[in-house]
Amino acid sequence: MRSLRHLPAALILAALAATGVKATEALGDAEAGKRLFQQCKGCHEVGQGARDRIGPHLNGLFGRQAAVHEGYAYSESMQRAGVDGLIWTAETLNAYIENPRALVSKTRMSFRGMKDPQDRANLLAYLRVYSDNPADIPEAEPTARATDHDLDPAILALEGDPEYGEYLATECLTCHQADGSAEGIPSITRWPVDDFVIAMHAYKRKLRPHPVMQMMAGRLNDEEIAALAAYFKDLD
Numbered sequence: 001m002r003s004l005r006h007l008p009a010a011l012i013l014a015a016l017a018a019t020g021v022k023a024t025e026a027l028g029d030a031e032a033g034k035r036l037f038q039q040c041k042g043c044h045e046v047g048q049g050a051r052d053r054i055g056p057h058l059n060g061l062f063g064r065q066a067a068v069h070e071g072y073a074y075s076e077s078m079q080r081a082g083v084d085g086l087i088w089t090a091e092t093l094n095a096y097i098e099n100p101r102a103l104v105s106k107t108r109m110s111f112r113g114m115k116d117p118q119d120r121a122n123l124l125a126y127l128r129v130y131s132d133n134p135a136d137i138p139e140a141e142p143t144a145r146a147t148d149h150d151l152d153p154a155i156l157a158l159e160g161d162p163e164y165g166e167y168l169a170t171e172c173l174t175c176h177q178a179d180g181s182a183e184g185i186p187s188i189t190r191w192p193v194d195d196f197v198i199a200m201h202a203y204k205r206k207l208r209p210h211p212v213m214q215m216m217a218g219r220l221n222d223e224e225i226a227a228l229a230a231y232f233k234d235l236d
Contacts, residue, residue, distance in 0.1 A: 027090060028118060033126025036119055040111075046130050055109065062131035063206060064088050066104075077106040093127075094120050151201055156194055158226040165231025168224055171216070178235060189235045196229035 037046065043055035050057035056072040067074040067082035074082075081104045086092060096103045097120050099113040114120050172188065180189040188196070203210065203217035220228070 027125035027128055028121030028123070030122070030125040030129055032119075033122035033124065036114070036123045037126055039114070040123075043109075043111075046127060050130075058127055059130045061088050061093070061127055062090070075106065075108045077104050078108075090124055090128075093124055097123060151198055155201065155222050155226075156197055158197075158222055160193070160223070160226030160228065160230030162227065162230040162234065164224075165227035165229070168220075168228055169231050172228065172232075180235070189232050191229070191232060193226075193229040193233050196232060197225055200225045200228070 040058075043053055044058050045051055045053060046058040050059050052069075052072050056069045056074075064087070065082050066086040066088060067078045086104075088096075092103065094117075097111075097114050100107050100109045100111055114123065176188050178189070180187045191199075200217045200220065203213045204220070206214050217225070
């Protein structure tokens with residue numbers, strides 16, 4: 001399913017429907033969004049062979065840090081927004097499409113904004129087709145509004161070994177506090193196991209944007225994540 005991004009939108013939507021996944025549940029109606037994209041085509045392209053025009057092409061937009069697409073000359077305000085940590089999620093894109101200058105002051109995007117919430121949801125659903133892993137809808141941030149997840153139940157059913165988790169946790173505790181205090185870095189102690197596992201796999205799949213956590217989680221297999229969850233669950 002991960003190769004779907006290379007197919008035309010209609011085929012992707014058909015494939016999603018065939019698997020019982022409704023691409024419109026998390027955002028809007030992608031077919032309606034395709035029609036709304038006509039308003040954007042003067043500046044942007046999306047889909048196979050898309051190129052930068054007045055604005056950058058919009059493939060792979062969801063989950064991407066603002067102003068990092070190579071080869072496009074972003075405005076200083078957009079570059080500053082990217083440095084400040086702006087990530088294009090359903091929430092931030094919705095705000096930007098509603099009123100670009102309200103989110104990024106002095107942006108070069110001259111679009112007046114799309115005021116209808118359903119139109120914005122439909123447009124986002126269409127753009128989402130050309131982002132990473134379209135088969136993951138519905139899913140966790142940064143690409144969905146819901147807090148649901150599609151993690152394999154077999155992964156959630158793994159029973160981790162807390163002693164092995166303690167061994168693995170050494171690297172985690174160089175940043176996170178063992179006593180559960182949060183001094184600028186969120187606590188990860190006493191989390192429910194499912195929440196911990198879902199969060200770590202979201203980092204592995206780059207659904208959560210923190211690059212260090214993506215790297216750390218990417219090194220761990222399913223059993224190791226389960227072991228860490230079992231260890232931190234009861235850590236006082």
